[in-house]
Amino acid sequence: MENIRNFCIIAHIDHGKSTLADRLLEFTNTVTKREMQAQVLDNMDLERERGITIKSHAIQMNYVYKGKTYVLNLIDTPGHVDFSYEVSRSIAACEGVLLLVDASQGIQAQTISNLYLALEHDLEIIPVLNKIDLPGAMPEEVKDQMVDLVGCSRESIIPASGKDGTGVDKVLEAIVERIPAPKGDKTAPLQALIFDSVYNSFRGIEVIFRVLNGTIKKGDKVKFVATDTVYHADEIGILKLEKEPRTVIEAGDVGYLISGIKSAKEVKVGDTITSFDNPTKEAIVGFEDVKPMVFAGVYPVETSDYEDLREAIEKLQLNDASLVWEPETSAALGFGFRCGFLGMLHMEIIQERLEREFDQTVITTVPSVSFHAFDNKGEMHVVNAPSEMLDPSKLDRIEEPFIKAQIITKSEYIGAIMTLCMEKRGVLRNQVYLTTDRVEMIFEMPLSEMVFDFFDKLKTISKGYASLDYELIGYRESNMVKLDILLNGDKVDALSAIVHRDKAYEWGKKLCEKLKELLPRQQFEIAIQAAIGAKIISRETVKALRKDVLAKCYGGDISRKRKLLEKQKKGKKRMRQVGNVEIPQEAFMAVLKID
Ligand code: GTP
Numbered sequence: 001m002e003n004i005r006n007f008c009i010i011a012h013i014d015h016g017k018s019t020l021a022d023r024l025l026e027f028t029n030t031v032t033k034r035e036m037q038a039q040v041l042d043n044m045d046l047e048r049e050r051g052i053t054i055k056s057h058a059i060q061m062n063y064v065y066k067g068k069t070y071v072l073n074l075i076d077t078p079g080h081v082d083f084s085y086e087v088s089r090s091i092a093a094c095e096g097v098l099l100l101v102d103a104s105q106g107i108q109a110q111t112i113s114n115l116y117l118a119l120e121h122d123l124e125i126i127p128v129l130n131k132i133d134l135p136g137a138m139p140e141e142v143k144d145q146m147v148d149l150v151g152c153s154r155e156s157i158i159p160a161s162g163k164d165g166t167g168v169d170k171v172l173e174a175i176v177e178r179i180p181a182p183k184g185d186k187t188a189p190l191q192a193l194i195f196d197s198v199y200n201s202f203r204g205i206e207v208i209f210r211v212l213n214g215t216i217k218k219g220d221k222v223k224f225v226a227t228d229t230v231y232h233a234d235e236i237g238i239l240k241l242e243k244e245p246r247t248v249i250e251a252g253d254v255g256y257l258i259s260g261i262k263s264a265k266e267v268k269v270g271d272t273i274t275s276f277d278n279p280t281k282e283a284i285v286g287f288e289d290v291k292p293m294v295f296a297g298v299y300p301v302e303t304s305d306y307e308d309l310r311e312a313i314e315k316l317q318l319n320d321a322s323l324v325w326e327p328e329t330s331a332a333l334g335f336g337f338r339c340g341f342l343g344m345l346h347m348e349i350i351q352e353r354l355e356r357e358f359d360q361t362v363i364t365t366v367p368s369v370s371f372h373a374f375d376n377k378g379e380m381h382v383v384n385a386p387s388e389m390l391d392p393s394k395l396d397r398i399e400e401p402f403i404k405a406q407i408i409t410k411s412e413y414i415g416a417i418m419t420l421c422m423e424k425r426g427v428l429r430n431q432v433y434l435t436t437d438r439v440e441m442i443f444e445m446p447l448s449e450m451v452f453d454f455f456d457k458l459k460t461i462s463k464g465y466a467s468l469d470y471e472l473i474g475y476r477e478s479n480m481v482k483l484d485i486l487l488n489g490d491k492v493d494a495l496s497a498i499v500h501r502d503k504a505y506e507w508g509k510k511l512c513e514k515l516k517e518l519l520p521r522q523q524f525e526i527a528i529q530a531a532i533g534a535k536i537i538s539r540e541t542v543k544a545l546r547k548d549v550l551a552k553c554y555g556g557d558i559s560r561k562r563k564l565l566e567k568q569k570k571g572k573k574r575m576r577q578v579g580n581v582e583i584p585q586e587a588f589m590a591v592l593k594i595d
Pocket of ligand 1: 011012013014015016017018019020078130131132133134160161162163164
């Protein structure tokens with residue numbers, strides 16, 4: 001155990017985590033130059049294209065230092081707030097972290113929130129000043145920030161560049177010298193922390209774990225505590241670039257388990273693996289069932305694709321347990337699904353995966369948070385879609401989820417950010433200068449306001465110099481109303497939204513205007529109305545196409561027209577026919593684009 005080091009890399013998004021990880025793998029010959037593709041750890045296509053690590057993975061390196069061979073387990077962590085629970089579990093599996101800070105960007109919101117997680121777990125922190133090769137690097141200034149924040153000495157900060165390899169040797173030395181070897185009792189009952197899982201369609205879910213105490217042997221009967229399920233450890237092993245089977249994995253080490261598990265739901269990050277015959281008395285603390293934060297309707301473009309879509313979502317859920325769904329019916333869109341996501345990025349990823357991996361073109365409706373509606377009798381109803389909102393005559397009050405948002409920015413943007421956050425019903429709780437011109441602002445605000453393109457706006461008004469992190473702090477009462485949209489007098493449930501009463505009139509007006517831009521002109525006039533209850537609060541009209549234009553569009557013989565129609569069907573535009581009005585995907589999201 002004394003030659004094992006378990007560590008992860010924490011950093012704000014894009015500060016160079018994956019690139020540095022690649023260099024560590026190269027330097028320790030875990031991966032040869034030839035095998036090295038850029039960012040080998042990001043092995044999902046989607047991850048590579050987006051340049052972000054979606055799921056955490058682990059990899060083992062051997063490193064010879066002063067004549068002794070050390071086993072270094074690198075646990076990769078996702079960089080986006082949507083996946084912060086996974087980060088916390090990865091951190092819990094380590095004794096130390098590399099804290100990377102981009103020398104041209106300085107400390108950002110996720111640098112701080114990840115650092116706090118590491119400190120909570122009492123981890124050794126190795127500060128690394130990354131990207132020092134950049135012409136815009138400000139090494140001295142950023143070092144000052146790191147000293148202030150981490151409370152480390154200037155000398156302990158390692159200057160590095162994942163790009164040209166500077167400092168990689170020093171980083172490896174520091175891992176061995178500064179991070180403590182794991183503690184734990186090999187003879188105690190088995191206690192292993194699940195910190196990740198990987199879906200393998202042939203062999204079932206691969207469970208990635210860190211053994212805290214005890215020993216796991218091939219063939220052992222093991223139990224997952226939180227899900228209360230029992231398996232045989234058909235195959236266990238360590239993770240190099242490929243999996244390497246082993247017969248034993250002992251306290252302190254990291255490994256994988258394959259047991260033919262078919263559904264991701266049975267494998268929960270944060271759960272404890274123990275021995276069936278000699279179970280541990282205590283589960284590892286910190287297990288949480290991750291809950292979706294954002295809900296949206298997902299509908300097939302062609303109603304006939306419903307069953308295919310169901311199959312696709314079911315399959316997707318097998319390898320992404322954080323995706324939840326249930327069937328939903330919409331008067332406008334027919335049969336579909338209400339899906340729950342960890343956040344907006346997660347939602348985009350799912351939509352993209354449905355398209356790429358399952359060839360499903362879908363329409364997604366306005367995302368909504370999970371409201372708590374209390375009826376006159378005091379009973380609480382969970383409302384994940386506007387259509388589920390109680391009738392006003394039965395409604396007593398509505399509570400909505402609030403978050404604590406931490407924003408780090410340059411002092412010149414404080415005013416603009418204050419204005420934005422107040423528009424979003426935010427309240428400033430604290431403001432601290434980290435350095436002379438860098439400020440940390442803490443706001444409390446409703447999650448629903450964050451869902452609506454908050455991050456994009458924040459980036460725009462701060463010219464990119466603001467970073468954001470947030471956590472849920474609970475439910476609070478808010479004066480919300482349901483805003484409905486009618487097209488030619490018919491309510492289109494998929495366009496409804498739950499908004500704050502003070503904003504409802506303005507929203508209704510703007511939403512009608514936006515829809516007017518987005519709805520294609522058709523052969524008849526379309527009346528767009530916004531309503532609260534029975535009261536119409538706004539109206540716009542999309543004029544009909546002129547006759548001669550029509551003639552040009554649809555002229556020619558019938559077979560040509562049919563061909564055209566078939567071609568269109570193949571291309572499957574993200575468009576749905578509701579009544580006699582065609583609604584494009586953008587219109588379902590129009591509410592997100594309102595200023
Ligand atoms: P996430 O996994 O999404 O959190 O990002 P990351 O922190 O892993 O960042 P990644 O390694 O993907 O690097 C982000 C960008 O910075 C890429 O375009 C890299 O090529 C670039 N980059 C990373 N390290 C360095 C470095 O040391 N110097 C320079 N100049 N660029 C770097």
